[in-house]
Amino acid sequence: MSGGEQEQRNYYLGVDVGTGSVRAALVDQCGVLLAFADQPIMKWEPQFNHHEQSSEDIWAACCIVTKKVVRGIDLNRIRGLGFDATCSLVVLDKQFRPLPVNHEGDPHRNIIMWLDHRAVSQVQRINETKHRVLQYVGGVMSVEMQAPKLLWLKENLRETCWDKAGHFFDLPDFLSWKATGVTARSLCSLVCKWTYSAEKGWDDSFWKMIGLEDFVADNYSKIGNQVLPPGASLGNGLTQEAAKDLGLPAGIAVAASLIDAHAGGLGVIGADVKGHGLACEGQPVTSRLAIICGTSSCHMGISKDPIFVPGVWGPYFSAMVPGFWLNEGGQSVTGRLIDHMVQGHAAFPELQAKATASCQSVYAYLNSHLDLIKKAQSVGFLTVDLHVWPDFHGNRSPLADLTLKGMVTGLKLSQDLDDLAILYLATVQAIAFGTRFIIEAMEAAGHSITTLFLCGGLSKNPLFVQMHADITGMPVVLSQEVESVLVGAAILGACASGDFTSVQEAMARMSKVGKVVFPRREDKKLPEL
Numbered sequence: 293m294s295g296g297e298q299e300q301r302n303y304y305l306g307v308d309v310g311t312g313s314v315r316a317a318l319v320d321q322c323g324v325l326l327a328f329a330d331q332p333i334m335k336w337e338p339q340f341n342h343h344e345q346s347s348e349d350i351w352a353a354c355c356i357v358t359k360k361v362v363r364g365i366d367l368n369r370i371r372g373l374g375f376d377a378t379c380s381l382v383v384l385d386k387q388f389r390p391l392p393v394n395h396e397g398d399p400h401r402n403i404i405m406w407l408d409h410r411a412v413s414q415v416q417r418i419n420e421t422k423h424r425v426l427q428y429v430g431g432v433m434s435v436e437m438q439a440p441k442l443l444w445l446k447e448n449l450r451e452t453c454w455d456k457a458g459h460f461f462d463l464p465d466f467l468s469w470k471a472t473g474v475t476a477r478s479l480c481s482l483v484c485k486w487t488y489s490a491e492k493g494w495d496d497s498f499w500k501m502i503g504l505e506d507f508v509a510d511n512y513s514k515i516g517n518q519v520l521p522p523g524a525s526l527g528n529g530l531t532q533e534a535a536k537d538l539g540l541p542a543g544i545a546v547a548a549s550l551i552d553a554h555a556g557g558l559g560v561i562g563a564d565v566k567g568h569g570l571a572c573e574g575q576p577v578t579s580r581l582a583i584i585c586g587t588s589s590c591h592m593g594i595s596k597d598p599i600f601v602p603g604v605w606g607p608y609f610s611a612m613v614p615g616f617w618l619n620e621g622g623q624s625v626t627g628r629l630i631d632h633m634v635q636g637h638a639a640f641p642e643l644q645a646k647a648t649a650s651c652q653s654v655y656a657y658l659n660s661h662l663d664l665i666k667k668a669q670s671v672g673f674l675t676v677d678l679h680v681w682p683d684f685h686g687n688r689s690p691l692a693d694l695t696l697k698g699m700v701t702g703l704k705l706s707q708d709l710d711d712l713a714i715l716y717l718a719t720v721q722a723i724a725f726g727t728r729f730i731i732e733a734m735e736a737a738g739h740s741i742t743t744l745f746l747c748g749g750l751s752k753n754p755l756f757v758q759m760h761a762d763i764t765g766m767p768v769v770l771s772q773e774v775e776s777v778l779v780g781a782a783i784l785g786a787c788a789s790g791d792f793t794s795v796q797e798a799m800a801r802m803s804k805v806g807k808v809v810f811p812r813r814e815d816k817k818l819p820e821l
């Protein structure tokens with residue numbers, strides 16, 4: 293790029309709060325990532341199925357990564373800031389101070405994480421109401437959504453938390469409030485996790501029926517009565533205090549946020565695919581499925597009209613791409629499951645030692661080990677007699693059954709590195725079959741999907757990507773920028789700055805196709821007997 297062109301560059305900041313870490317990126321108006329930083333965040337699991345975090349720890353991590361990515365940059369070129377985050381529940385008191393969500397009373401732990409399954413009895417009772425709002429979450433509310441968690445707090449921590457609480461935020465909305473002082477919620481979080489309707493607003497009868505009539509009585513002030521579309525500019529932008537924390541000038545435009553999976557969707561789904569030989573070329577964007585694969589996997593499909601898919605969340609209007617309905621399939625643990633299987637195996641210390649000695653990640657090492665042991669056959673056939681059922685944390689979609697458990701069949705007494713590699717492969721395959729199962733449910737209900745767009749940490753694993761292509765029979769598009777969830781967050785910042793007239797325009801300009809992985813036909817053949 294010439295010096296002249298460089299001078300005209302506008303920058304946008306994206307901040308992505310995942311389950312395990314916070315990431316930030318500086319992105320230009322063409323979607324090119326100029327700087328990246330990440331920082332781990334704290335997690336507590338005080339008892340089985342209780343998962344907690346700290347909003348102060350997360351904000352501190354946001355500040356660290358933001359300061360890192362703007363180092364040496366002309367700050368006046370930064371035009372907008374966008375946040376995305378996991379859909380975890382943040383609890384603050386009336387003075388916006390953290391409140392404990394645990395029996396121990398530890399106020400640092402004021403977040404019930406998205407994957408927390410403490411509210412099982414509450415969600416069962418909510419589902420028994422068969423209230424009409426449940427039609428818009430796939431027919432069955434998930435224990436991972438906010439209503440059961442709020443009911444749990446009321447029933448279990450009445451005095452220490454519920455009565456003192458002034459504000460319940462979805463994590464993405466907490467971050468935009470922290471940056472701007474504006475308590476408006478994003479349509480994305482309220483529609484997807486809180487039963488808000490883009491067309492009809494809150495449904496009083498639902499909250500009354502489940503025993504949370506308190507929200508109706510105070511006109512939803514604790515959970516949000518001002519709602520903005522993702523990408524809308526909030527208040528007067530970054531406050532003085534937040535600007536100081538983040539190392540940025542005050543007043544930079546800050547966008548209404550997105551949940552992390554939805555930011556990943558924006559970062560990948562609108563790319564121009566011309567010249568890649570893909571069936572979705574020249575077809576409506578509704579033929580694309582974005583899959584955001586991190587700790588969990590989220591399957592984001594959009595449609596012009598609402599499609600009701602049993603066991604798949606939604607349809608949600610305008611929750612990701614404005615003007616489109618969204619269906620969101622999901623697998624509650626994917627990256628987390630792979631890590632669990634690999635790290636829990638008897639041969640893991642040997643794997644770690646060998647991976648370190650060869651300067652590789654354990655996954656790169658396992659992938660090359662599989663190549664070595666497969667010999668002449670296709671890698672997929674290494675698992676003809678070993679199978680994994682991946683619902684170790686229940687099934688989010690399409691069975692929508694949180695009671696399901698994981699399963700492995702075909703185990704032997706040996707526990708060497710070959711066994712570990714094959715178990716890892718079977719886990720990856722099981723996850724890919726889960727995706728196929730979700731796509732089949734979506735297609736049976738009216739979606740017509742031809743192409744997958746993958747992003748998130750697991751999309752960096754070539755075996756994971758290839759297995760998704762082979763098992764679904766669909767090509768997988770990877771983005772030019774591997775951190776495309778951050779491109780999605782930066783797209784929000786770009787919209788808030790006013791530099792683009794719509795989310796669609798920013799998506800088309802800023803998301804770019806990188807590699808395309810096609811399904812391999814040889815893996816479809818039966819092995820010779």
Ligand SMILES: Nc1ncnc2c1ncn2[C@@H]1O[C@H](COP(=O)(O)OP(=O)(O)O)[C@@H](O)[C@H]1O
Nearest residue numbers: 310311312313586587627655748749750752753
């Ligand atoms: N280069 C890589 N190769 C294989 N797996 C990876 C790679 N990078 C990240 N992962 C896996 O991706 C998952 C985390 O993805 P990430 O998007 O960072 O998650 P989250 O957003 O939930 O914090 C982990 O299970 C991790 O093992």
Ligand SMILES: O=C(CO)[C@H](O)[C@H](O)COP(=O)(O)O
Nearest residue numbers: 310311378379553586587588
């Ligand atoms: O429910 C979700 C999105 O609607 C996600 O599963 C949740 O936000 C966690 O994301 P990640 O696996 O990227 O940490």
